[in-house]
Amino acid sequence: MPSPEKIFQIFNAYQQTASLKAAIELDVFTALAEGNNTAKALAERCQTSERGMRILCDYLVIIGLLNKQNGHYDLTPESAVFLNRRSPACISSVVKFLNSPYVMDTFKDVAGVVRRGGTLMGEEGSMAPEHPMWEEFARSMAPMMAPAAQMIAEIVGEGDWKVLDIAAGHGLFGIAIAKRNPKAQIFALDWPNVLKVALENAQAAGVADRYHTIAGSAFEVEYGSDYDTVLLTNFLHHVDTGTCENLLRRVHRALKSGGRAVTLEFIPNEDRVSPPAAAAFSLMMLAGTPSGDAYTFSEYDRMFTAAGFSRSELHPLPNMPQQVIVSYKE
Structure with missing residues (x-):
C-alpha cells in the first residue's frame, strides 16, 4: 500500500x-x-x-x-x-518579486490556465507594455542574477565592445561587461520605469558615463547597428517561437559581422522534465504569459538558425539553474 x-x-x-x-x-x-x-x-x-x-x-x-x-x-x-x-x-529580496501579488495571482486558477493554454491575466499578461512588475523584478532579483552576470562577462571576454542589452532590467549583465572592459559601451533597452533602476546600478558601479539607454518595446524600437554583442537574458521564454525568430532576425541585423548573441535561459533537457528547476519554469510561463515556454537547446538552435546565425553553443553555468547560449553571426 x-x-x-x-x-x-x-x-x-x-x-x-x-x-x-x-x-x-x-x-x-x-x-x-x-x-x-x-x-x-x-x-x-x-x-x-x-x-x-x-x-x-x-x-x-x-x-x-x-x-x-x-x-x-x-x-x-x-x-x-x-x-x-x-x-x-x-538573495532574500527575491521574495518581493517571486511572491508578489501579481506572480502569485497567475496561479489562482491553473485549471483555467490549462484549459486556455495561456495566462488568464489579460491578453498580454506580464508582457503588457510598461507592466509595473518589471520595475519590482529589476529591484528585487538583482542579487540572484549577480553571479550569472559575472559568468557572462567572462564568456564575453575582453575587448572594446559595443553591447546591446535587450530587456536589461537591473542592468547587471551589461554593467559586469563594462566593469571588466574599460572601453566597452553598453546600450540598455527596456521600459522607462525599469531603465531608472539600471541607471542607478550603473551609477553605483561607476560606469554611468558608458551606459546608454533605449526606452521602449524590444519588438518595436530601433536597436542601432554594429554591435559586437547582443545580450538576451531571461527574455525569449516570454514569447512563442515565431515571435522569437522575428526578434532574433532584428538582433542578427544589429550585429556586426563576427558578432555574437549571448542568451541566458532556463533550458530543459529534451525530455522536458529534467533538470527540475529548468523544466518546471514552463509552468510559470504558461500561467504568466500568453504563449511563452521553457525551450530546449534544440529549439533555440533552430530559432537562431532560422534567424540567420551560423551556429550556437551551449555553456552550462556552475550552480545555476540557467544556461548560456552563444550564437554567432558570420
Missing part, C-alpha cells in the same frame, strides 16, 4: 512559502547569524512572541533551512549564504 504523505506535503506546500517569507520579514536568518540562537533570544531580537518564534524555527528546521540541537538553532550552509542579509550572496 503506497503512502499518501507526498500528496499531503504538496497540498500543504504553501506553508513553506509563507514561513520562509515570514522569516525573511522578521529577519530571523540575520538574527541567527548575529548569535541569537534560542527561541527566547530570537523573539527578543525580532520582536515576536517566544511561542511563535519557537514554532516558526522548528518548522524551518523541518523544511531544511535551519538546524537544531539541544534547543539551539543554527543556520544551514544554504541559509547562511543566501538568507542572511549581511552575506554578500544574500
Whole structure:
C-alpha cells in the first residue's frame, strides 16, 4: 500500500512559502547569524512572541533551512549564504518579486490556465507594455542574477565592445561587461520605469558615463547597428517561437559581422522534465504569459538558425539553474 504523505506535503506546500517569507520579514536568518540562537533570544531580537518564534524555527528546521540541537538553532550552509542579509550572496529580496501579488495571482486558477493554454491575466499578461512588475523584478532579483552576470562577462571576454542589452532590467549583465572592459559601451533597452533602476546600478558601479539607454518595446524600437554583442537574458521564454525568430532576425541585423548573441535561459533537457528547476519554469510561463515556454537547446538552435546565425553553443553555468547560449553571426 503506497503512502499518501507526498500528496499531503504538496497540498500543504504553501506553508513553506509563507514561513520562509515570514522569516525573511522578521529577519530571523540575520538574527541567527548575529548569535541569537534560542527561541527566547530570537523573539527578543525580532520582536515576536517566544511561542511563535519557537514554532516558526522548528518548522524551518523541518523544511531544511535551519538546524537544531539541544534547543539551539543554527543556520544551514544554504541559509547562511543566501538568507542572511549581511552575506554578500544574500538573495532574500527575491521574495518581493517571486511572491508578489501579481506572480502569485497567475496561479489562482491553473485549471483555467490549462484549459486556455495561456495566462488568464489579460491578453498580454506580464508582457503588457510598461507592466509595473518589471520595475519590482529589476529591484528585487538583482542579487540572484549577480553571479550569472559575472559568468557572462567572462564568456564575453575582453575587448572594446559595443553591447546591446535587450530587456536589461537591473542592468547587471551589461554593467559586469563594462566593469571588466574599460572601453566597452553598453546600450540598455527596456521600459522607462525599469531603465531608472539600471541607471542607478550603473551609477553605483561607476560606469554611468558608458551606459546608454533605449526606452521602449524590444519588438518595436530601433536597436542601432554594429554591435559586437547582443545580450538576451531571461527574455525569449516570454514569447512563442515565431515571435522569437522575428526578434532574433532584428538582433542578427544589429550585429556586426563576427558578432555574437549571448542568451541566458532556463533550458530543459529534451525530455522536458529534467533538470527540475529548468523544466518546471514552463509552468510559470504558461500561467504568466500568453504563449511563452521553457525551450530546449534544440529549439533555440533552430530559432537562431532560422534567424540567420551560423551556429550556437551551449555553456552550462556552475550552480545555476540557467544556461548560456552563444550564437554567432558570420
